[in-house]
Amino acid sequence: MNKKTIIIASIVVLALLLSLLAYRINENLKASQKQRSQVQSIKISQVERTDIFDKLLLSGDISANQQANIYSRITGNIQSLYADIGDFVPKGKLLAVIDKSTFIQSVKLAEAQLNQYQASLENNTVNLERIKTLVEKGLAPQGDYDNAFTQLKVSRSQVEAAEANLKNARLQVNYCNITAPFSGYIIKRVLDVGTLVTSTGTASNTIFILSDISSLKILVNIPEKNIAAVDNVHSVVVRTDAYPDKTFEGDFKKVSQSLDLSTRTMQAEIRLRNDDRLLKPGMFAKIEIILGKHEDALTVPSQCVLYDDKGNFVYTVTAENTAKKIYVTIGYNSDNMTEIISGLSDSDNVVSVGQELINDNTKVQIIQ
Numbered sequence: 001m002n003k004k005t006i007i008i009a010s011i012v013v014l015a016l017l018l019s020l021l022a023y024r025i026n027e028n029l030k031a032s033q034k035q036r037s038q039v040q041s042i043k044i045s046q047v048e049r050t051d052i053f054d055k056l057l058l059s060g061d062i063s064a065n066q067q068a069n070i071y072s073r074i075t076g077n078i079q080s081l082y083a084d085i086g087d088f089v090p091k092g093k094l095l096a097v098i099d100k101s102t103f104i105q106s107v108k109l110a111e112a113q114l115n116q117y118q119a120s121l122e123n124n125t126v127n128l129e130r131i132k133t134l135v136e137k138g139l140a141p142q143g144d145y146d147n148a149f150t151q152l153k154v155s156r157s158q159v160e161a162a163e164a165n166l167k168n169a170r171l172q173v174n175y176c177n178i179t180a181p182f183s184g185y186i187i188k189r190v191l192d193v194g195t196l197v198t199s200t201g202t203a204s205n206t207i208f209i210l211s212d213i214s215s216l217k218i219l220v221n222i223p224e225k226n227i228a229a230v231d232n233v234h235s236v237v238v239r240t241d242a243y244p245d246k247t248f249e250g251d252f253k254k255v256s257q258s259l260d261l262s263t264r265t266m267q268a269e270i271r272l273r274n275d276d277r278l279l280k281p282g283m284f285a286k287i288e289i290i291l292g293k294h295e296d297a298l299t300v301p302s303q304c305v306l307y308d309d310k311g312n313f314v315y316t317v318t319a320e321n322t323a324k325k326i327y328v329t330i331g332y333n334s335d336n337m338t339e340i341i342s343g344l345s346d347s348d349n350v351v352s353v354g355q356e357l358i359n360d361n362t363k364v365q366i367i368q
Contacts, residue, residue, distance in 0.1 A: 043353035
């Protein structure tokens, strides 16, 4: 095959490709024109003026703001229990008593020892004064006085130690009475009368679990992108599955000021007043953190707003029943409504059903 033949073949192939391309373009134009000539059924929605909020939606578990495992501070057998699961107990109420017999005997021994050392102290005090008089008269050497003075100091130390031992023994007796450290509900009773408990403070020695549910908290994880926004929290609304028609107001209280590297979130705490005791620790909560509010904002249903490479847009309908594509600037997006900052006016209607099936200048038919 010579060079001329190759050139002619290349020209023929190029001409065929150009013809095929022209055919495809023509067919696409015809299809587009056909689509525009077809009437597409749509529904429209009126632009509304309403208040709209900037919300951060989170979830978390409700827990008691104050909860404690009640242990015995001494080792002994439980003699009596004065509370049970579900009981409300005020601060200081007697919850349980540990057998005191051994500790009462320890108090008596400490008292006896203290009396012994006090008597010795009195005797050594008198003895020191007697030897001092003899030394002053030259009837006893100075060494006798020094020994008596040392013995008196030893007696004073023994009395102080005995007083401390007696105080500790009485404290052990007081520890036999286990009282509520704060007001709350007994949410669990673990042990029974007669059980031997120790002062180790382990889970196996827990007698009660006491929970104050008058004030509750929810720990939530704030995504990194929202950290700056939570510096100005407007309000917090809490919802639960147990009370789907009721909302609870919370307070955004504490932020950890450090991110979890594994989740890139920052933990924060939400406080809830629970004066009516409706909420319980362990409930699952849905939280709306209100970061901002725009009053009397121009809004449309969120499904009306579409997006392409030029930005956000909506379709309106002209007097000739054709779709008109309008680019808009959006603001807050909340509760399936989107704020329109610019691009629409109060009198506009926007396509709310069928907007994905139309293009600019498509013939449309409005249905109810």
